[in-house]
Structure formats: C-alpha cells, structure tokens
Amino acid sequence: MPKKQAKSNYTADRGIPGAFEGETVTRRRFMVGSAHATGAIATSAFLLPALGFALGPIFEEHEQRWQAVGGVDDFPNDSYVPKTITIADNIGQTGKSTVYIRKRNPQIDTEPLPKGFEDEQFVAISTRCMHLGCPVKFVSAAERFICPCHGGVYNFRGEVDGGPPVRPLDRFYTRVRNGQLEVGPRFSVNSELDRFSPRDPGEPLDGVGQYLYPSRPSIRKLDSPED
Amino acid sequence: MPKLKVPAPPIPEPLKPRPRRPGAPKQKPLDAAADAGAHVVDWVDERTSLSGGLRWMMFRKVPKGTNWFYTLGSATMFAFLSQAVTGVFLAMYYRPDAAGGAYESVRHINDDVFLGEFVHGMHKWGSSVMVILVFLHMARTFFFGAYKYPRELNWVIGVALLILTMAMSFTGYLLPFDQRSYWATIVGVNINGTGPLVGPYLSDFLRGGAEFGATTLSRFYAIHMMLIPGAIGALIGAHLYLVAKLGTTAPPWLKAETAEELREERA
Structure with a gap:
C-alpha cells in the first residue's frame, strides 16, 4: 500500500477555489473567522461586565462594624436581654435584628474560649433560626429559644434541643469600650461551640458540613479581637 | 383584486x-x-x-380524538399573557424600595388606584392559576404519552418553562414586601443555601450579599419583571414552533386505522 501523501498546507496546492499563491488559509475562511471573532468580542464586551456586575456581591468583602448596645452592668448572667442592632443599612426596620445578650457564666458556659478571645465576658446570641432563618424568641419561663416557623427549639446556650435546626444559634463577638458593651461581627458555631465563619441557616457545621458549605468571601469570621 | x-x-x-x-x-x-x-x-x-x-x-391537521384536554397548553399561555399584561401595569405604580416604599406602593395600588385592587388581584391569583395549569398541561402530556419520540425536546423545553414559572413565583412573592413576603423569602433563600458547595454562593447571589440588604428587593424585581419573562417568552415561542412542526398526538385510547388501500388489499 503506497504511503499517503501528506496534504499541502497551501491552498493553491489543494486546488481550493479562490486560492492565492502562498496562502495557507483562503480569504473567505479568513473573513468568516474575523467576522465571528469580532462578533464574539463585541458580545463579550457587554456580557462579561454585566455578568460581573450581577455576580460581584458574591466576592465583595464588607467591613464588619461594632455597635454599642448598652452599659456593661445592664446584662445579668442568668437571663438574656434583647437588644436591636442594624445588620443592613438604608432599609430602616427591615435591616434591623434582635440579639440576646447576657454575661458569661462559668457554670453554664463551660466551653473554652478560642485563643485571642480569652477575656470575652459576654454571650451575644443571634435570633436567626438555624433551620431556615426565621426569628427565634427567648421564652424565659422555658429557658429556651423557640422558633415560630417550624418548631425549632434551642436550650439556654443556644444549642439545639429539638426540631429541624442543624446547628446551634449563631453568635456575635462582643467587646467593651468606655463602659459600653459593643456587638460586632457574627460567627457560627458547631455542636461543640467551636467558632466558624458565618454560614447561612440550614448549613450544618459538624463533620464534613464545614467543607460542604464553605465560608464565603462576603462575610468572614473575626481574626483577632482588635479588628 | x-x-x-x-x-x-x-x-x-x-x-x-x-x-x-x-x-x-x-x-x-x-x-x-x-x-x-x-x-x-x-x-x-x-x-x-x-x-x-x-x-x-x-390550519394544521389534528388527529382524530382531539379533545378539551388539548386546550391546557393554550390556557397556560393565556395565563402567562394575563400575568404579563397585569404585571406591566402594576409596574407603573410599584416601587422596589426596601425601606418601606415597596409596601407603601402596594398599599397605594390596593387602596387608592382605580381598579388597582382588581389588577393586583388578577396578578396574584393568576399566578396560582398559571402554576396549576402548567401542572395540568404537564400531566396531560405525560398521561397521553405525548412526550415520546419525536417530541422529547418539547418536553425538555416544557420542563425549563416549569422551572422558570417556579422562579417567577419565588421572586414575585417578595415584591409586596409585607411580613409574609419577607420571611418567606428569607426561608426560600436559605433553602437555596442548603445545596452543597454552590448553595452558599447561590444564596449570596440571590441576596446580593451576605445579608438581606437594600439591593435584594430590586434584584428580585429585575429578575421577576425582565430576566425571566423574556426567557419564558422566547421558550414559549420555541415550544409552539415545535408543536406546529411536529403536530399533536392522538389520545392513547384511539387505535391506529389502517390506510384505505391496505384495507382493500386484505379484503
């Protein structure tokens, strides 16, 4: 069997109509290619910025602020005091949320504090239910947080006592400035009360949960108490 | 002449x-x-x-036995058209302002605007009608076997339309911006968040950030009134084109009749 002759790179050798001497691509093919490329460039020139515009907030980092909620002595260590903080600006009441605050009580709060946060004196618990985000209410008679939507129940420390929630209630960092207690960034906890970057409700943090539901650039855990 | x-x-x-x-x-x-x-x-x-x-x-040929069940598709389309028309006119009075303007503008539509409550009601109840009709139309297609060759692609387009209709219901639910809208959307966004790996980013995308903020409502409004309706309109066009091109199926209880000449041959 005779060896197949390799095809020439030159259009003229291959007998393509409209071929010119020394060309490897016909002019028609070249023009079609440039027209398509121009169209693709023009389309991506508006499509890519528009997509980035819509997807930008996913990657945007936001400054976490500290908000004063009252004097240090306003908070007992055996019950919670509800305080209102702002979690989103410029939308009035819609952007506000309740935080339940009490002093740390060594008899109840037996979990060790993480490195760098050893002198934390307060516990600030978010009212966001960890099932799907409804607002929980602290019922002092039952000493439990109860969610009105789907029956989630949390104990005094915010750990799940019953119902569908997948992890304990979120908490907020606290600090004392000029005798005022300030509430800072949110953090999430697993069932051991280990601290994680804030996750949305419904995302478990035990076991592989922290990897299945990665932390997002838009909201992160506090790195050090001085931030 | x-x-x-x-x-x-x-x-x-x-x-x-x-x-x-x-x-x-x-x-x-x-x-x-x-x-x-x-x-x-x-x-x-x-x-x-x-x-x-x-x-x-x-002036297409339709098979023998075509019956009222075959009108469910056009009924769905008319439900969509009704949603589109009432929606366009509601947009003339609605303000996607999360600081309270949205709720106030819906109150204004319901209480003050001439026929406002009626048009808003048409849109609100019509959305349920549309979802019900979509499912009835889907059930008709399924039970009549009308999804089979060569109509599989039309079934796929129909499923895309079903998903878009659901997305319309989800984004539209927030717009009145009362307590029910707000908490239902919080719950709905968090359900999106429970998807592994992509979930957290998806809920960030829907909210436009880590918290329900000033742009969440306008995001939902833009998706509800521009992005999805355009996609639904285009897909309805493709759906109808395929219906006209492939024709409709006879109901499954009809037996195929042999052609006249074949019958004579047998006799």
Whole structure:
C-alpha cells in the first residue's frame, strides 16, 4: 500500500477555489473567522461586565462594624436581654435584628474560649433560626429559644434541643469600650461551640458540613479581637 | 383584486354567503370595506409573506380524538399573557424600595388606584392559576404519552418553562414586601443555601450579599419583571414552533386505522 501523501498546507496546492499563491488559509475562511471573532468580542464586551456586575456581591468583602448596645452592668448572667442592632443599612426596620445578650457564666458556659478571645465576658446570641432563618424568641419561663416557623427549639446556650435546626444559634463577638458593651461581627458555631465563619441557616457545621458549605468571601469570621 | 386566498372555514350551509342575484347592486358598502381590508392585508403579505407562516401555524391537521384536554397548553399561555399584561401595569405604580416604599406602593395600588385592587388581584391569583395549569398541561402530556419520540425536546423545553414559572413565583412573592413576603423569602433563600458547595454562593447571589440588604428587593424585581419573562417568552415561542412542526398526538385510547388501500388489499 503506497504511503499517503501528506496534504499541502497551501491552498493553491489543494486546488481550493479562490486560492492565492502562498496562502495557507483562503480569504473567505479568513473573513468568516474575523467576522465571528469580532462578533464574539463585541458580545463579550457587554456580557462579561454585566455578568460581573450581577455576580460581584458574591466576592465583595464588607467591613464588619461594632455597635454599642448598652452599659456593661445592664446584662445579668442568668437571663438574656434583647437588644436591636442594624445588620443592613438604608432599609430602616427591615435591616434591623434582635440579639440576646447576657454575661458569661462559668457554670453554664463551660466551653473554652478560642485563643485571642480569652477575656470575652459576654454571650451575644443571634435570633436567626438555624433551620431556615426565621426569628427565634427567648421564652424565659422555658429557658429556651423557640422558633415560630417550624418548631425549632434551642436550650439556654443556644444549642439545639429539638426540631429541624442543624446547628446551634449563631453568635456575635462582643467587646467593651468606655463602659459600653459593643456587638460586632457574627460567627457560627458547631455542636461543640467551636467558632466558624458565618454560614447561612440550614448549613450544618459538624463533620464534613464545614467543607460542604464553605465560608464565603462576603462575610468572614473575626481574626483577632482588635479588628 | 386581492390575491390572498384563505381556505374556506367550515360554515354551515344556511350561513354561507349567497351568490349575487342578477340586478342587485354590484358592490355594497360592506363589500367595499371587506375589499379595503383585504387590500391592506395583501399589502403587508406581499412584503412579508406572513400568510404562509400563519396558514402553517393555524390550519394544521389534528388527529382524530382531539379533545378539551388539548386546550391546557393554550390556557397556560393565556395565563402567562394575563400575568404579563397585569404585571406591566402594576409596574407603573410599584416601587422596589426596601425601606418601606415597596409596601407603601402596594398599599397605594390596593387602596387608592382605580381598579388597582382588581389588577393586583388578577396578578396574584393568576399566578396560582398559571402554576396549576402548567401542572395540568404537564400531566396531560405525560398521561397521553405525548412526550415520546419525536417530541422529547418539547418536553425538555416544557420542563425549563416549569422551572422558570417556579422562579417567577419565588421572586414575585417578595415584591409586596409585607411580613409574609419577607420571611418567606428569607426561608426560600436559605433553602437555596442548603445545596452543597454552590448553595452558599447561590444564596449570596440571590441576596446580593451576605445579608438581606437594600439591593435584594430590586434584584428580585429585575429578575421577576425582565430576566425571566423574556426567557419564558422566547421558550414559549420555541415550544409552539415545535408543536406546529411536529403536530399533536392522538389520545392513547384511539387505535391506529389502517390506510384505505391496505384495507382493500386484505379484503
């Protein structure tokens, strides 16, 4: 069997109509290619910025602020005091949320504090239910947080006592400035009360949960108490 | 003279137009008007050739046994058209302002605007009607086996339309911006968040950030009134094109009839 002759790179050798001497691509093919490329460039020139515009907030980092909620002595260590903080600006009441605050009580709060946060004196618990985000209410008679939507129940420390929630209630960092207690960034906890970057409700943090539901650039855990 | 020739509709014998009797005036005013109308249609058709497409779309052959169940698709489309029209007019009064303007504008539509409560009600209840009709239409297609070859692609487009309809319901639910809207959306966004790996980013995308903020409502509004309706309109076009191209199926309880010549052969 005779060896197949390799095809020439030159259009003229291959007998393509409209071929010119020394060309490897016909002019028609070249023009079609440039027209398509121009169209693709023009389309991506508006499509890519528009997509980035819509997807930008996913990657945007936001400054976490500290908000004063009252004097240090306003908070007992055996019950919670509800305080209102702002979690989103410029939308009035819609952007506000309740935080339940009490002093740390060594008899109840037996979990060790993480490195760098050893002198934390307060516990600030978010009212966001960890099932799907409804607002929980602290019922002092039952000493439990109860969610009105789907029956989630949390104990005094915010750990799940019953119902569908997948992890304990979120908490907020606290600090004392000029005798005022300030509430800072949110953090999430697993069932051991280990601290994680804030996750949305419904995302478990035990076991592989922290990897299945990665932390997002838009909201992160506090790195050090001085931030 | 108009060249356009439309197939004669099946009018009962007594209602058919009689031929002109000798001695009657040649052209009555009504005939002149009909002529003028035909002339205009002709003018457009000569420049667009639309009539061929219209005839292709409207004078299709339908199988024996076609029944009321086959109207569910057009019923769904009319539900969508009704949503589109009422939605456009609601947008004239609605303000996607999360600081309270949205709720106030919906209150204004319901309480002050002439026929506002009616148009808002049409849109609100019509959305449920549309979802119900979509499912009935889907059930008809399923039980009649109308999703089978060569109509699989139309089933796929239909599923995309179903998902888009659900997305419309989800994004529209937030717009009245009352307690129910707000908490239902919080719950809905968090359900999106429970998807592994992509979930957290998806809920960030829906909210436009880590918290329900000032742009969340306008995001939902833009998705609800521009992004999805455009996609639904385009997909309905493709869906209808395939219906016209492939034809509809006979109901499953009808047996195929053998062709006339084959029957004679057997005899």
